[in-house]
Every structure is written in structure tokens, then in C-alpha cells.
Amino acid sequence: MTTLNHMQRITQTIIPIIIIGALTYTFRTEIHILGLQLVQTVAPCTVPISYRIGSIDSRFGISNAQVLDALRHAESTWEKVAGRDLFRYVPEGDAVITVRFVYDKRQATTERLKDIGxxxxxxxxxxxxxxxxxxxxxxxxxxxxxxxxxxxxxxxxxxxxxxxxxxxxxxxxxxxxxxxxxxxxxxxxxxxxxxxxxxxxxxxxxxxxxxxxxxxxxxxxxxxxNSNVATYNKVGTSVGDEFEEALYEKRAGQESIEVYEFDGPERLRRVLAHEFGHALDIEHVDDNRAIMYRLNQGTNQVPTRADIEALQSVCHFAKK
Ligand SMILES: [Zn+2]
Incomplete structure (x- = not known):
């Protein structure tokens, strides 16, 4: 009986250890990223946020090199202001943010509009x-x-x-x-x-x-x-949300930027800079020319005063 009890005690301890071990192994990427996310939370803007390129739907007709070029521009949009490294591209292996191009009705519409000139x-x-x-x-x-x-x-x-x-x-x-x-x-x-x-x-x-x-x-x-042109209402049952060109999402152990529309490199850089801004924890600002305005409607690639103030408040930079 004693041996059995002893065995039971051993199994009771060992099994949870095995399970934890297995979970750690299965979720090793997530746990690594969880650590990086923790650093970002306690000491924002001190360690560059790593990003990688995930799947890019071929229907966008954009190459990895073009995506990377846009990402590097988006990255430097904030880094120039901060005067330090805020993002880091990781060609292989784990990264906090995965950037994907997801093809759906939005890009199909963009192309339909292009088709009709x-x-x-x-x-x-x-x-x-x-x-x-x-x-x-x-x-x-x-x-x-x-x-x-x-x-x-x-x-x-x-x-x-x-x-x-x-x-x-x-x-x-x-x-x-x-x-x-x-x-x-x-x-x-x-x-x-x-x-x-x-x-x-x-x-x-x-x-x-x-x-x-x-x-x-x-x-x-x-x-x-920004002029007095007319605005219109939708017909029938609504197709859903307003046009969103891209989306940044943060979950424990993984973050992603999904791009749904590609209509040229300039616009894409701005979209990615906006989503990178969210990754830095910047919320939308009211200035309609800002990178962090809720709509991508400006053409400036340089952050506005409102963007810079928003960055300063999340990174706690000393004001220059
Ligand atoms: Zn946004």
C-alpha cells in the first residue's frame, strides 16, 4: 500500500510537470513573444518590436520585396521622430508581429474600380x-x-x-x-x-x-x-463595416497586421505606418491629416504634430 501511495504521489507530481513541459514546448513561440510583449508593456519603445512577413495572397500582385520596402518606410516614419529603433524586421524565425495580405471583397472592389478606370x-x-x-x-x-x-x-x-x-x-x-x-x-x-x-x-x-x-x-x-461634395447612403442590407484597408490585432503571444487593400506603394506605406502606430499602443487622433487619424485620407508620409504628441505620450520621451 505504501509503495502504491508513493507511486501515486510521484504520478501526481510528474504528470503536471510533463503537461507543463509539453505546453511550453508546443507554445514556445507564443511564450517567447509573450515575454517580448511584457517588455513592451513595462518599458515601451525600449526594445524594437520585431516583425515578419507572413502569407501574401498572390492576387494582390505584390512581391515580398515590395511589401518589405513599404514596411521599412512605415518603420522609419516613427523611428525618425523617436530618434531610435522601434521596429526590427526578422527574415526568419519568431517575431512579435506577423504581416499578412488577406484577399477579400475589399481588394476585389479596388480592382473593379481600377478596371473601370x-x-x-x-x-x-x-x-x-x-x-x-x-x-x-x-x-x-x-x-x-x-x-x-x-x-x-x-x-x-x-x-x-x-x-x-x-x-x-x-x-x-x-x-x-x-x-x-x-x-x-x-x-x-x-x-x-x-x-x-x-x-x-x-x-x-x-x-x-x-x-x-x-x-x-x-x-x-x-x-x-475635404470639400462640399455630396456623401451617400448605402442601399439594401448593409455589407458591413466601413472600408478598412488593414487591421492590427494584439493577442497574448501573437500580434498581426492584416492588409486588405493595396492600391499603390504610397498608400500602403501610410496604412502600414498607421498599423505600426497601433502596435506602439498609439490610439487614433483627431487631426484628419494625421497618420493616426481613423481614416487613411491624407497623403503626407510624415507624422503630423498630433502623431508626434501621441508617440511621445506612449513612449514617454522627454519633449525636445
Ligand atoms: Zn486605426
Whole structure:
């Protein structure tokens, strides 16, 4: 009995040790990064934040070298102000931040706009060109929408007439042959109308997505132009959030910057500088020309006064 108890005690100690060991091994990267994150929290801006390049969807048509070039520019945006190393590129191995290019509807829209001869440049001519496109797409959407609505109403009325008749026959205890044949034909007619309406509604939703993407872009340009040009509202059900070109995310043991739109190197540098700013713990600032403004609408690559003050407050630099 004593031996068994002794064995039990050993297993009780050893098993947790084995588990901790296994976890440490499995999560060794995360634990390493957790340590680096801790340093960043207790002594911000003292140890450069390491970053690596993760997956880049080939549909962006951007090379690793181009991404790295943009990242180096973004890095120096803050380093020039700070007068010290804040970020460090790691070609291989662990890094705190992984930069990825994730292809979704946003880049698809950017390309669609390029296809129709528009770039995301914020000049008034592009704005009006985009506005004309928007009007065309929107009126096409609206006419399809109202046709589908009318047909849906007609369908609903016809379907309930059919149901009433079926109920009526059921109440009588049965249906005669000619009525049964007619009802059968009516049911299959209703089914094909329904299938058609559903298919067209799905297409309509795609059209709504296009119109809404144009609305996002128009409003984005309107703010960038900072003038009295019109802003627009979305149609149908919303496609979701406002255009976000990139996103910085921080979790314990891993941080990432995901880029969703690439429309030329200058804009990308600014996007990455913005996300690097978040990695330094800088929040959005109110100055609409700032790198850290919530929208990427300026063209300056140099931080504004508001950016510099925000950096100073997170890094606790002595004011020069
Ligand atoms: Zn932001």
C-alpha cells in the first residue's frame, strides 16, 4: 500500500510537470513573444518590436520585396521622430508581429474600380467619375429591386390563393381529377417562380454590395477632398463595416497586421505606418491629416504634430 501511495504521489507530481513541459514546448513561440510583449508593456519603445512577413495572397500582385520596402518606410516614419529603433524586421524565425495580405471583397472592389478606370486617388475628377458610375449602378439596382418587389408581392398573392384552394378541397374531403391536375400545374408554376425570384434576389444582393462599395469609396474620397461634395447612403442590407484597408490585432503571444487593400506603394506605406502606430499602443487622433487619424485620407508620409504628441505620450520621451 505504501509503495502504491508513493507511486501515486510521484504520478501526481510528474504528470503536471510533463503537461507543463509539453505546453511550453508546443507554445514556445507564443511564450517567447509573450515575454517580448511584457517588455513592451513595462518599458515601451525600449526594445524594437520585431516583425515578419507572413502569407501574401498572390492576387494582390505584390512581391515580398515590395511589401518589405513599404514596411521599412512605415518603420522609419516613427523611428525618425523617436530618434531610435522601434521596429526590427526578422527574415526568419519568431517575431512579435506577423504581416499578412488577406484577399477579400475589399481588394476585389479596388480592382473593379481600377478596371473601370478609377483609382483611389483623391482628386475631384476621380470623385466625379466615381459618382457617375455610382449613379449608373444605383439606378440599375433600384429598378431591379422594385421589379423584384412587385413580382414578389404578386407571387405571395398567387401562392396564398393556391393554398386557400387546397384547404378548401381538403375541407370537402377530396379533390376531383381536373382540379387536381390544375392545382398540380399551379404548384409547379409557383415553385419555378419562387426559384427564379430567389436567384434574382441573390444577384440583387451582389449588386447592392457593388453599390455599397462605391458608396464607401465615394464617402472616403469626399472626406479626403475635404470639400462640399455630396456623401451617400448605402442601399439594401448593409455589407458591413466601413472600408478598412488593414487591421492590427494584439493577442497574448501573437500580434498581426492584416492588409486588405493595396492600391499603390504610397498608400500602403501610410496604412502600414498607421498599423505600426497601433502596435506602439498609439490610439487614433483627431487631426484628419494625421497618420493616426481613423481614416487613411491624407497623403503626407510624415507624422503630423498630433502623431508626434501621441508617440511621445506612449513612449514617454522627454519633449525636445
Ligand atoms: Zn486605426
Amino acid at each position: 478609377l483609382s483611389l486617388d483623391s482628386d475631384l475628377a476621380s470623385y466625379h467619375a466615381l459618382e457617375a458610375k455610382y449613379r449608373t449602378y444605383k439606378s440599375a439596382y433600384e429598378s431591379k429591386h422594385s421589379t423584384i418587389e412587385q413580382e414578389s408581392a404578386a407571387f405571395t398573392a398567387r401562392a396564398s390563393a393556391y393554398e386557400r384552394e387546397v384547404k378548401m378541397w381538403n375541407a370537402r374531403g377530396g379533390v376531383n381529377a381536373s382540379a387536381a391536375e390544375r392545382l398540380d400545374r399551379e404548384r409547379s408554376a409557383l415553385e419555378s417562380i419562387q426559384a427564379d425570384l430567389e436567384a434574382r434576389s441573390r444577384t440583387l444582393q451582389k449588386d447592392a454590395d457593388t453599390v455599397n462599395a462605391l458608396v464607401d469609396e465615394l464617402n472616403h474620397m469626399a472626406r479626403a477632398l
